[in-house]
Amino acid sequence: MSDYRYPYQDGVFVLNHLVGLEQICNEAGLEEFAEGLAEAVLDEASKLGCEKLAPLNVKGDQHGALISNNRVQETVGFADVYQQFCDGGWPSLAANPEFGGQGLPDVLAVAVNEVWQSANLAWALCPLLTQGAIEAIESHGDEALKANYLSKLISGEWTGSMNLTEPDAGTDLAALKTKAQPNGDHYLISGQKIFITWGDHQMTDNIVHLVLARLPDAPAGVKGISLFVVPKFLLDENGALTEQRNDVFAVSLEHKLGIHGSPTCVMSFGENDGAIGYLVGEENNGLACMFTMMNDARQGVGLQGLAISERAYQHALEYAKERIQGTLRDGSRISIIKHPDVRRMLMQMKSSIQAMRALVYVARAETDRAKNAEDESICLKHQKRTDLLTPIVKGWVTELSQEATYLAVQVHGGMGYIEETGVAQYYRDARILTIYEGTTGIQALDLIGRKTLSDSGEALNELLDEIHTDLDSIKHPDLQDITQAVLEALSTAQKVKGWVLEHRTDSDALGSASVNYMMLLGYLCGGWLLAKSASIAFEQLAGDEAGNEFLQAKIVSTRFYTEQLLPRVTALAAAMYAGADSTMALKEEQF
């Protein structure tokens, strides 16, 4: 198994030069931290992540969570690292200081989260979902809920879970049946939820379940859904933890293709007396509350796509350097990294990962900018950008992660298919990423509907204008091939945007084209941010950083990306323009 290291140079480059971490710190009133913050924090996170958490990744795969008597036992060793994670203050890094958080930028927390997700994706799902619970309670909970639950979740003393899916209600939440019966100051929740990640474990004293359910008199469909907090153990009137077990239990675990270290639970609510739950936000407004936690989780899953691709790439790279196959004319034997086709695969991974990282971090910085904005219109602008980029971060990055983990196996040849090699685990683990928290198809519909048509393409126009301005400002003749390629992709994006707006009433055309549309915009965003990176690298190389090999490589990766990946934009646009006729033509019996 290869050792994992956080790609420090690239991470710090993106944070400092592409995201503008210093400016974000200044806007947040954290001037004293701005200088060297990223370096110091990532260094410290790497110690725990690479040395303690990464070695448990294979163990989680081979000895996944188990259940007996409604009690889920996580992989041995996970709880120890979780305790160190809390002791180090990691869960509270970017959280609200009012509830014990350290108030550092979200984008810094995302870079740190890359460490955990690369080191051990199954384990790191637990704090990722806790983060969703925090967002939901902080944004929509009343004072009592905040007082009782927020600081414990932020410190990591308790974890959170998201309980949305039911057997007949996956993507289609309108169909959900779990009931909430008003009962004095609380509600009694009853029903069954499936696919509940980290729905139970023994790492903490309590678990805070966020649960979608329906009131007795609720309207049908998604307008009749409410969100509740259902703690595993109840609190007393002072908010102190009691030993009184709430009526919520894990009843079984799924046997999955990957992420074996992450318990995926079937949860039963109210099988006995009814599970005590507390309303979050207003009655029947659960969908809005859910989207708060869901959007956070969607960006988190996009980050997972980046993180597992990076881990798989490092594994493949090490193998490619060590594995000897082939002989030169002078009789010397060579490692496979010297073979052009192996290089092609490694460069594809490397360049697409750099594009993913740039997009994931830049998208997350928009939430910082929204938070820190003094002017409401500026806040709104950044919020709209976040909303626009979220489905691209989730959809495009996780789709690319399938290709990256596929290629990592491929570089290994036959050894890649042997489980002991370890690279197949990334391939299996990654496979969930285009499915959970909304499939690729759902991200694409969100992007084309809520994020493009609903404002007649205004937020997208702003993004495309910004890309245009950025590309226009790159003047170096040496980078002209790169900017030209991205400009062409931009022009295609403008055309497909027009096509989408023209077809706004044709749901078949939009539905058929949506994934191609999302992928196209993803490739464009990747090209844009890499072109900016190459331009920054070029300037630094012309100045203090002459001869810096990382910066030279950044320009090469960018060029590779524009040459080898960006041409896909044309194919995606052509597929869109073909419309929906042949997609929709067949009767069901003709398939």
Place this chain on the structure above:
Amino acid sequence: MSDYRYPYQDGVFVLNHLVGLEQICNEAGLEEFAEGLAEAVLDEASKLGCEKLAPLNVKGDQHGALISNNRVQETVGFADVYQQFCDGGWPSLAANPEFGGQGLPDVLAVAVNEVWQSANLAWALCPLLTQGAIEAIESHGDEALKANYLSKLISGEWTGSMNLTEPDAGTDLAALKTKAQPNGDHYLISGQKIFITWGDHQMTDNIVHLVLARLPDAPAGVKGISLFVVPKFLLDENGALTEQRNDVFAVSLEHKLGIHGSPTCVMSFGENDGAIGYLVGEENNGLACMFTMMNDARQGVGLQGLAISERAYQHALEYAKERIQGTLRDGSRISIIKHPDVRRMLMQMKSSIQAMRALVYVARAETDRAKNAEDESICLKHQKRTDLLTPIVKGWVTELSQEATYLAVQVHGGMGYIEETGVAQYYRDARILTIYEGTTGIQALDLIGRKTLSDSGEALNELLDEIHTDLDSIKHPDLQDITQAVLEALSTAQKVKGWVLEHRTDSDALGSASVNYMMLLGYLCGGWLLAKSASIAFEQLAGDEAGNEFLQAKIVSTRFYTEQLLPRVTALAAAMYAGADSTMALKEEQF
């Protein structure tokens, strides 16, 4: 788990109308079989394949082969079906009548093999590799070897295995170290082989290992490799099986990502007295002999790509018809097959599978045509076409099978990630297909080097001319969009062929571009054969088959393919033209 059915209509359509099975039968002097042959044989194969073999597929996955005391025990139930397979005469279908074969066309055997491979890929690897052993012995073995081994292999009474790979010699066979010491009328083989599929089992009385080894005085590199037959049990001087165990043993099994039902053995030769082996062909000419069996196996693996895609598609289709999610405006709930994005995925699977089937069957028919040709130049022409198409069949089809099995999981949403659903098995099983019998990269190098440059593109020119002629002959205005799209792809293929020939001395450029080149030609071949199919369907619909829904759907699938998949050709060509600079630029430390 879904039931598997051979896609009878499409299979028979390809055989009768695209391949021209009747003509092949006539050329082979099998006029009496021509009428209705495909239908009858496939019907019978389906009974065994769908009813008996397919249900064992999950069992093989969950209870794979085990080893103890050098004895491999295959999955319970596999041996019974194997016996029925032999009793039905299936192994001998297309084999040489001189050795007990039935002498039916190879292309018919391929269609039948699709049944076995779809039903149970892990199990069906055993007869697939036996076929390679038969080819090697029949083409290169002396009379004694043929007399002793061929009829037993052809009847299925014994199975064969291919022993090429060693820990340090995978793709790079020049590095192989297994030794062959002359010893009277035989050789003593010693060494270790890895990744030996079905290297041991208890389904038959004997196993015939084909083994690459090096003589004491052999030249270095691939010119010093010889091929040997090493039986598990030795024969007496009359060729009768004895109970004398040869010194060849399975010493361990690999723990793999998929195909758990197929034992992947580490084989030890000559650990004790030396394993008795018999030379196949001439000394130091093993590579040529190996390619005989390898090329056969490569086409077989391409077929596996088609077969597992078909199985996965059927699984996804059934789910898409049954799974209810979403509500229409009138309040009625709908199955997910009604959602355009789900249809897009199903259509992509369906259309690419039809393209794969057309190519796999058509390529195989070329071996029949070569075999049946009375004129040597015609034989050579068909042989060259086989050689040209083999890397495309192996490389392109198996790469497409990754996408098809990926989409089959995706259609299932969260259920796809649960192993009990069954669709994840196809995804795991399929992952080996782009690796074994030569990775995708190796197929691409074969195509660009041995199959394009070595004859200065002559065989490719003949193929491109034929495609052009075929497209020119499609005159129906209703199909013009289709022919136009394929003509554009053809024109791109002609240009990239020119680019390849221009860069013939630039190994970096060729190596970097090779996979893109292979994929491009694959998409073209798929488009060509689907366009031909659509044209045939169109004519039939205008005649006796008016209203035939299968034929209508064939035209729709073709249109979908040209609209949604064929545009990739442009992106692949653009990536090729970019050359190797950015692929080769980085130092190893810069990755």
